[in-house]
Amino acid sequence: MTMTSPFSVRGRRALVVMRDERDISILRRQLGRLGMIVAECDPAELLPRDESHEIIIVDADAIPIRSDTAPAWKTSAPIIALIGTETPSRLKWLLDLQPASFLVKPLRSAGLYTALVVAFDSALRKKDAAAHVERLEDRIRSRRIVFAAVLQIMRGHALSETEAFVLIRQTAMRHRTTIEQLSAEIIAAGGMPNRTPRTA
């Protein structure tokens, strides 16, 4: 998927999950003005299997609180919640949906674009954050490998732990690879592998 600016909404696909005709017509008109493609779905129905929509706008008051419908709402598209009732019991259900932004009733033409931009931006940030966490988790997983490689170099070259780590780091930099990747190669080769730099 290409990285789209959160400010550009033209051509993006929105799914409107509402029942109130007045709200739906305001959204249809306003999303149309923004050049978005609009699909509609009744709150009592399950979300369409087709996952092509890029944002979901849902009337938080129109969906009954039932635990069996909650999993159906686990979607990758960001959700904008239209809120009327502010009771904690209703808001708790809303939090489970992890809305990316929200609108407050009565729905007006103003505010929708901001809600869209905030939702698209927050979806991007969420995706970036998830990728970052995955990288960090990879590194935590490979710590065991790095530690084993440091031990190997300490023994093979009679170095202290710090010196062994510096050697691995410098070699990795010279070979333009990561410490984790070089560590895996050290363990596989039983010592510092003989390799020429990939670039001249």
Added chain:
Amino acid sequence: MKKPSIPLGLVFSQSGPYAMMGRQMQTSALMAVDEINESDDFDFTFAPHLRDPGGVVAAYHTACADLIREERVDHICGCYTSASRKQVIPIVERTERLLWHPARYEGFESSDNVIYVGAAPNHTVVPLVRHMLDEISSEVFCAGSNYVWTWETNRVLREIVSSAGGRVIAERLLELGDTAVDHIVSEIIDRRPPVVFNTLVGESSYVFVRALHEATTRAGLTIPMLSCSLCEPELKLIGSAASIGCITSSAYFESIDIPENRAFVARWRKRYGSHSSPSVDGQSTYVCIMLLARAIRRAGSVEVTAVRRAAANHRYDSPQGPIWVDPDNNHCFLTPRLARSVRGCQFEIFWEADAPERPDPYLSNLDLAAIGTGPQKSNDAMNKSKHLRIVK
């Protein structure tokens, strides 16, 4: 000399799922209008304009828009459900009108253009749960209708009960209007909870109360039932035998023994027949119109800002006792009461606060530690709590 006439919008559903309440409320509003129109205490009359949204949520918006545009009303009394009130709020806010709202509701709202005359959650669910913890049990079975009133009432109950170290044994919800109650009744008979909290509404509630009464009688069990909404006309619909023994929290019961209420009930009976009973929502609608009339008289104008200012802190000795609007949140100071339903489809009041309580629509002053005393400390709590007064 003919008194000037003030147009007044009345929006109550005369058909649809809660028509019984809507009819009661409209009837009560018209009784108040007649009393004001015939009284020398007011130098104006009300000209009521009736609208019937038929229980259709979207129709409330249309009805109010029409009243404001066509009948030029500044003040509207009406709505019963929260869904209908939320339809009306945008239009009264946009056009700077006032909605006088009679029904109790779940709270978490405070519009400058609504006067909330019904009870706030601190007036209804909180004293009821406190009584349950102190006198009955900290373990409770909840049966309710699947909508915002039940969700929120049960949430508050759960919060207070958990803080007191008790638990909600189960929470069973029925769709609005659903009368398939048998599975809930069998579960209650199987599990024998110490108490049942009933937030079902309308026909679902009547069928449930009858079925549970029959099942517990057959099984030789006594399980107390709690409610925040049952009223005298509903006891009649349930039937005299099954309706006995339900502990109910409300700001109004027909049996309140003060001169204002005795006179109100007498006037009501004269008008609607000796077997007729005013309900909490009917009485509250009557109070709405009276508060409005008094505020207009005090302001010398129907203009919304002036009326709102005049209504603030202006005490009215109503059938339910002294009541006044708290300008902080536009809800009312009123007196919470607990009663037990008895033979003859009436309520016997056994507790009331000794003064009207400040409304707390967001429950921001709810002190869980003070309520969560648990049954073992009940006597202590009753002694310490200065606003608990046994009246019977």
